[in-house]
Amino acid sequence: MNTQLVESLVQVILSLPPDERSLLEEKLFSNIPYPSTLELAHLAQSGGAFDFLHNEPDTYTLDDGEAI
Template structure:
């Protein structure tokens, strides 16, 4: 990696106006695909990050709290 080139580019970008920096950010990120809501739900479900909840006791019931109007 050309660290000197990267540092130079960063300095140039930081010297631009906020609008110009935003335009560069938009251009850099325009081709990055974002996961859909369905894909994010599948990641959360299959990824294991919530597995610890299986061991948690059910401490709330339908009678707890107040209904939302």
């Protein structure tokens, strides 16, 4: 890896005026697609953030409440 080149680029970017820096960010990040709903659902399901729900009791059933 060319660390010296990366450091030089960072210094150049940091020295840019705000409008030029915004233009650079727009050029760099405009082609990055947003994740789809399916990708987000898969991430939520496989990420482990909701694993605690597997140990929660089933408080509600289909017989609770009124039908919609």
